[in-house]
Amino acid sequence: MALLEVENLTTTFRIGVGRVQAVRGISFHVDEGEFLGIVGESGSGKSVTMLSVMNLLPDYATIKADAIRFNGVEMTKLRGKELRAMHGKEISMIFQDPMTSLNPLFTVEQQLIEPLKIHLGMKKAEARAKALELLRQVEIPAPEERLKQYPHELSGGMRQRVMIAMAVACNPKMIIADEPTTALDVTIQAQILELLEGLKRNSGASVVMITHDLGVIASMCSRIIVMYGGTICEEGSARDIFYAPRHPYTWGLLNSVPKISTGEHKKLVPIPGTPPDMLKPPAGCPFAPRCRYCMRVCTTVAPPLLQCGEGHRAACHLMHPNAPKIQREDA
Amino acid sequence: MIRYILKRLLAGVISMVVLITVVFFMMHAIPGDPFAPSDQKNVPPEILERIRATYGLDKPVLEQYFDYWKALLQGNLGVSVRGTEGVSVSDKITHHFPSSLLVGGIAVVFSLLVGIPLGVLAAIRRKKAADFTTMAIASVGISIPSFVLALLLLLLTGEVLKIPISVFQVDFIHLLIPVLCLSFNPIAYIARQTRSSMLEALENDYVRTARAKGVSELMVVAKHALKNALTPVITYLGPLVAGLLTGSFVVEKVFSIDGIGRYFVQMVSDRDYNMIMGIVIFYGAFVVICNLISDILLAIVDPRVRYEK
Numbered sequence: 054m055a056l057l058e059v060e061n062l063t064t065t066f067r068i069g070v071g072r073v074q075a076v077r078g079i080s081f082h083v084d085e086g087e088f089l090g091i092v093g094e095s096g097s098g099k100s101v102t103m104l105s106v107m108n109l110l111p112d113y114a115t116i117k118a119d120a121i122r123f124n125g126v127e128m129t130k131l132r133g134k135e136l137r138a139m140h141g142k143e144i145s146m147i148f149q150d151p152m153t154s155l156n157p158l159f160t161v162e163q164q165l166i167e168p169l170k171i172h173l174g175m176k177k178a179e180a181r182a183k184a185l186e187l188l189r190q191v192e193i194p195a196p197e198e199r200l201k202q203y204p205h206e207l208s209g210g211m212r213q214r215v216m217i218a219m220a221v222a223c224n225p226k227m228i229i230a231d232e233p234t235t236a237l238d239v240t241i242q243a244q245i246l247e248l249l250e251g252l253k254r255n256s257g258a259s260v261v262m263i264t265h266d267l268g269v270i271a272s273m274c275s276r277i278i279v280m281y282g283g284t285i286c287e288e289g290s291a292r293d294i295f296y297a298p299r300h301p302y303t304w305g306l307l308n309s310v311p312k313i314s315t316g317e318h319k320k321l322v323p324i325p326g327t328p329p330d331m332l333k334p335p336a337g338c339p340f341a342p343r344c345r346y347c348m349r350v351c352t353t354v355a356p357p358l359l360q361c362g363e364g365h366r367a368a369c370h371l372m373h374p375n376a377p378k379i380q381r382e383d384a
Numbered sequence: 385m386i387r388y389i390l391k392r393l394l395a396g397v398i399s400m401v402v403l404i405t406v407v408f409f410m411m412h413a414i415p416g417d418p419f420a421p422s423d424q425k426n427v428p429p430e431i432l433e434r435i436r437a438t439y440g441l442d443k444p445v446l447e448q449y450f451d452y453w454k455a456l457l458q459g460n461l462g463v464s465v466r467g468t469e470g471v472s473v474s475d476k477i478t479h480h481f482p483s484s485l486l487v488g489g490i491a492v493v494f495s496l497l498v499g500i501p502l503g504v505l506a507a508i509r510r511k512k513a514a515d516f517t518t519m520a521i522a523s524v525g526i527s528i529p530s531f532v533l534a535l536l537l538l539l540l541t542g543e544v545l546k547i548p549i550s551v552f553q554v555d556f557i558h559l560l561i562p563v564l565c566l567s568f569n570p571i572a573y574i575a576r577q578t579r580s581s582m583l584e585a586l587e588n589d590y591v592r593t594a595r596a597k598g599v600s601e602l603m604v605v606a607k608h609a610l611k612n613a614l615t616p617v618i619t620y621l622g623p624l625v626a627g628l629l630t631g632s633f634v635v636e637k638v639f640s641i642d643g644i645g646r647y648f649v650q651m652v653s654d655r656d657y658n659m660i661m662g663i664v665i666f667y668g669a670f671v672v673i674c675n676l677i678s679d680i681l682l683a684i685v686d687p688r689v690r691y692e693k
Contacts, residue, residue: 107596109592109595109596133601134600137598137599137600138598139598140595140596140597140598141596141597141598142598145596145597146593146596148589148592148593148596150589153588153589153590154589154590154592154593155590155593156590156593156594156608156611157590157612157686157687157688158611158612158685158686158687159608159611167594167597167599168597168598171597171598171599171600172598203687203688205687205688216593219593219597
């Protein structure tokens with residue numbers, strides 16, 4: 054069953070020279086208890102999409118959607134208090150940079166007990182006990198001491214664990230993790246991902262993992278959405294995306310992941326060109342200028358998301374029956 | 385933390401030594417002295433000589449400097465060389481300081497109570513009417529010199545409101561007008577500073593984290609952002625408090641407050657060496673202590689400061 058349903062979401066930012074169309078009419082859903090990955094390069098609109106769901110964007114952003122339904126509640130209609138009652142309680146979020154996402158002037162305890170006091174109405178002593186338990190849950194060594202420390206006294210990995218503890222504090226139904234490992238060392242990355250997966254297994258919450266790194270989500274996501282230029286270009290199960298991708302952008306992403314397990318020394322194939330200018334997004338397929346299979350129609354007509362299998366959709370004109378049959382070239 | 389305070393204290397002591405030395409020699413570098421024959425034409429030269437000897441002014445400057453230190457280290461600021469004979473410098477300071485302290489103290493509290501909320505208001509109502517109004521007034525407040533403001537306020541109370549305030553006394557109106565005059569500039573400065581650091585703080589990731597936790601907008605602003613935004617204001621607090629409490633020459637002169645700021649200027653033109661040194665030391669120590677207190681406050685608010693070198 055779908056926990057979150059988003060229909061036709063458009064998010065734009067007013068800036069000095071015009072309007073940046075960060076997200077352009079996308080629809081997707083998050084199932085209950087699933088691990089969904091949203092992949093795309095910087096500026097593809099993946100973070101903005103989830104921040105729009107949370108309604109956490111700055112006031113120069115305009116969010117329009119036919120529906121953003123979370124657990125039967127229409128999020129677009131929520132204001133002020135009702136919205137805050139969802140934040141941290143029903144949906145919580147882990148951010149990219151643990152160095153700046155914690156308030157430097159408050160101790161770990163002060164920041165950790167905040168959601169407990171707000172949403173669960175806990176008193177200070179009770180909240181402190183729970184905070185300690187949360188720190189144990191996220192496997193922080195010497196949790197009693199950590200509670201009294203300030204963020205700058207903790208390492209990056211440790212801070213991200215605190216962020217995770219804060220996110221799971223009130224047993225939310227959905228956790229959005231916005232590039233939670235990008236700012237961390239590779240060895241710490243694996244630990245954090247494992248931790249997230251373990252917490253997800255125990256709590257049954259849905260996790261939406263936003264990342265630009267296919268490798269990060271390969272092993273853990275059940276379903277993947279690939280975004281490009283503010284639109285969804287492909288969506289499917291992890292198996293679909295990794296073994297039967299249909300969109301040339303997904304091919305390009307897969308070819309640019311380094312493989313070390315095969316032992317072969319293959320050159321990484323980068324995708325040439327740069328992402329589209331979202332102030333003036335192209336009329337056709339946003340990927341067309343960089344696509345080696347680009348046809349004339351691609352530059353004028355945006356391809357719709359077409360079903361190409363059970364739960365597998367892709368937006369590419371190559372899927373049209375009359376289009377040339379092109380197989381993905383394994384680089 | 386103790387290391388931090390000791391370091392600041394040591395720096396303060398060094399500043400004081402430098403201050404005393406520089407002022408002492410600059411003061412003596414000006415030709416003449418309080419009893420220079422050219423200024424005292426009616427006094428016979430022999431008597432002048434004797435007076436100069438009494439105060440040690442006949443000795444070489446370097447010797448006078450060391451004599452001054454000797455007395456100072458015993459806590460003796462010397463006696464005033466002008467006016468009633470034998471009145472000690474410390475007595476004069478304790479006599480004049482309370483008025484400055486009273487007016488300045490109220491002005492400090494007033495500046496903070498008005499400046500910070502105005503800055504916060506301007507920041508959260510950014511680019512709206514409240515922001516433009518506050519910042520326009522603040523720009524005026526920063527650019528208008530206190531002597532102009534003092535005279536305008538005097539004109540307003542005396543001519544328009546018909547309340548004579550030419551003789552200072554401790555009551556509401558006699559305190560209000562000089563306090564307004566003294567705090568206008570700091571209010572403007574604090575409001576601008578708070579606004580800009582508040583805007584910066586609100587852009588931070590941790591503010592988004594707080595919102596994502598469901599923290600109310602009021603608490604996001606008043607707790608998460610404001611604490612961060614206040615650190616530059618705390619840094620400014622040291623010089624501000626020192627400046628206001630030690631009295632303003634203009635304000636004390638215009639509103640005839642018998643404070644130390646007004647007295648100091650008079651002493652300088654009288655070339656009253658001991659008085660000048662005494663007040664300079666008093667001012668200096670005050671600035672050093674206020675800065676130390678604001679440094680300590682900053683370290684309490686911002687734990688990262690405690691670890692800096």
